[in-house]
Amino acid sequence: MFTKLHQVIRSFLVGHNNESFSQENRNIPVNFSDNFSRQWQKLLLLSLPSIVLSSLVVTGGIIALRQNSNLEFLELVAYDHKVRLNFSQSSNPNLLIIGVDDADIQQQKRWPLSDEVIAQVLNELQVYNPRLIAIDIYRDIPHPPGTESLEKALLKDNVILVKGLPSEEDEQGVLPPDNIPEDRVGFSDLPIDTDNVVRRSFLYVESPSGKLKEYSFALQTVLKYLENEPNYSFEVTPESLQINSQKIPRIKQNSGGYMLPESEAFGWQILINYRTKQIAKVISLSDVLNGNIERDLVEDKIVLIGVTTPSEKDTFPTPYSATATTNFEMAGVEIHGQIISQLLGIILQGEKTFWFWSETLEWIWIGLWSILGGVVVWRSQRLWILGGNVIVSVTGLWLICFFSLPNRVGFLLFPLC
Numbered sequence: 001m002f003t004k005l006h007q008v009i010r011s012f013l014v015g016h017n018n019e020s021f022s023q024e025n026r027n028i029p030v031n032f033s034d035n036f037s038r039q040w041q042k043l044l045l046l047s048l049p050s051i052v053l054s055s056l057v058v059t060g061g062i063i064a065l066r067q068n069s070n071l072e073f074l075e076l077v078a079y080d081h082k083v084r085l086n087f088s089q090s091s092n093p094n095l096l097i098i099g100v101d102d103a104d105i106q107q108q109k110r111w112p113l114s115d116e117v118i119a120q121v122l123n124e125l126q127v128y129n130p131r132l133i134a135i136d137i138y139r140d141i142p143h144p145p146g147t148e149s150l151e152k153a154l155l156k157d158n159v160i161l162v163k164g165l166p167s168e169e170d171e172q173g174v175l176p177p178d179n180i181p182e183d184r185v186g187f188s189d190l191p192i193d194t195d196n197v198v199r200r201s202f203l204y205v206e207s208p209s210g211k212l213k214e215y216s217f218a219l220q221t222v223l224k225y226l227e228n229e230p231n232y233s234f235e236v237t238p239e240s241l242q243i244n245s246q247k248i249p250r251i252k253q254n255s256g257g258y259m260l261p262e263s264e265a266f267g268w269q270i271l272i273n274y275r276t277k278q279i280a281k282v283i284s285l286s287d288v289l290n291g292n293i294e295r296d297l298v299e300d301k302i303v304l305i306g307v308t309t310p311s312e313k314d315t316f317p318t319p320y321s322a323t324a325t326t327n328f329e330m331a332g333v334e335i336h337g338q339i340i341s342q343l344l345g346i347i348l349q350g351e352k353t354f355w356f357w358s359e360t361l362e363w364i365w366i367g368l369w370s371i372l373g374g375v376v377v378w379r380s381q382r383l384w385i386l387g388g389n390v391i392v393s394v395t396g397l398w399l400i401c402f403f404s405l406p407n408r409v410g411f412l413l414f415p416l417c
Contacts, residue, residue: 055374059367067259075257076193080319083274092341095280096297097333098125099308100137104285111312113137113285116146121288121305122153128298134160134221134340136188136306136333140175154180160224162188162217165205186220188332190316191269198272198316198330200251201339203241205267218339225302226347241268243347255356271354272338273345277320277330279337282308302340306333 065071098121105111118139125133139150139161154161154177164174165187176185191200203219206212213236215223226232226243235242241250251269253260285305287293307314308331315329345351357365 051374052371055370056367058373059363059370062366062370063363066257069259072257072259073195076195076197076199077322079199079257080197080322083319084323086274089275091276091278092280092337092344094301094344095337095341096301096303097280097282097308097337098285098288098303098305099282099331099333100285100306100312102309102311105309105311107286112143114146115139115143115150117285117289119146119149119153121285122150122156122159124288124291124293125298125303126153126156128293128295129300130158130298130303131300132158132160132221132225132302134162134217134302134304134336136162136217136304136336138162138164138174139177151177151179157184158224159184160217160221161185165189165214183220184224186215186217188217188336190332190335191264192316196317197321198318198335200269201272201335203248203268203270204236216339218336218343221302221336221340222343222347225344229348236268243343246347246350246353248343248346248353249355251356254359270339270342272335273342273354274319274338275341275345279334279341280304282334304333304337304340306331306336308333 062071100113105113108114108117118135118137122133133156140163153159161176161180161184163176163185164170166173173187187202187205189202190198191202193199201218202216204213204215206214222243223234226234229244231244233242233244241248248268248270251258251260251265251271253262253265256271281297283293283297310329314332316332316335317328318330318335320330321328342351346353
């Protein structure tokens with residue numbers, strides 16, 4: 001096949017040179033288009049088996065590139081593009097975020113905030129009967145004054161606290177306050193992709209023995225929210241995580257466009273469904289302290305408290321960052337709000353979860369499109385027909401990728417988009 005292809009291309013070049021020379025001697029303009037069309041038709045004489053073989057070679061090349069993570073960045077960028085097009089969802093009215101911004105810190109004239117201020121905020125919110133108050137601010141050590149007042153405020157059963165996982169730099173991690181039950185504490189750590197964008201979330205991690213599981217801040221908040229719901233159940237096995245009747249698939253090393261090293265594929269991770277740039281209404285800490293808050297924003301709602309200023313380094317790039325003109329990064333507390341909203345939507349409203357094809361199906365998918373591309377070339381008798389077929393094929397593939405996102409198909413569809 002390759003010998004014949006070489007001969008055709010060579011004849012094209014030789015033919016073109018000879019014609020150019022001949023036409024030049026006769027002072028007749030060269031008709032390059034006609035000559036190219038004749039050589040194109042010679043290429044079409046290649047047999048269908050040769051086209052299929054070439055397509056399989058292309059398939060093998062794409063698979064090899066994916067296995068070596070050479071296409072991961074492009075697939076992640078394509079996925080981000082699809083997320084930005086998913087603009088149909090609105091903010092979650094069952095969430096409220098109390099954001100600590102630069103103005104709040106300047107007003108308090110200190111950071112971290114004192115225990116007294118945190119206690120005052122909690123007591124003010126409790127007046128309006130929130131369903132839950134989830135605090136995304138580390139309180140591993142006392143920050144007097146007001147330590148006793150805060151300890152008392154944290155005894156309320158509807159208060160969720162945060163901690164940090166151990167790491168190579170910090171073997172102990174960031175501990176929660178003393179005397180807080182385990183079911184009211186979750187870790188806030190987020191997995192970060194190689195381009196520093198947050199697309200994944202932990203639901204839990206486990207000890208090397210597998211006997212001890214640490215649940216994430218978002219998952220603990222959701223479980224606490226659901227515990228008084230009828231038919232509530234929560235079950236975790238090595239191969240399954242199920243809340244009520246909903247099973248939540250995990251990201252594995254080779255899920256979708258990912259080729260994660262083993263060191264990054266631990267725990268139970270999910271792909272974050274970013275619903276909108278602003279997942280919940282945000283009011284400032286000062287608004288709460290000054291009583292500028294409406295009851296219907298808090299009553300029976302999940303209230304998240306966290307830092308929203310970039311100066312405290314708790315903000316992260318997201319799929320929205322590439323096209324943002326302001327607010328390039330999203331606060332950690334807002335990302336946790338996205339995850340909480342996603343999980344509640346799955347469990348209470350039956351929203352679809354992201355799922356991923358097996359590696360074998362991915363290879364078949366890539367192979368089919370490679371063969372289709374070869375057949376399109378083979379059957380196109382004119383260059384303008386080829387151009388039209390390519391446009392139709394690429395548009396069709398892009399539409400498949402676009403409409404797969406609302407159905408929560410993982411971005412395994414995007415290598416060819």
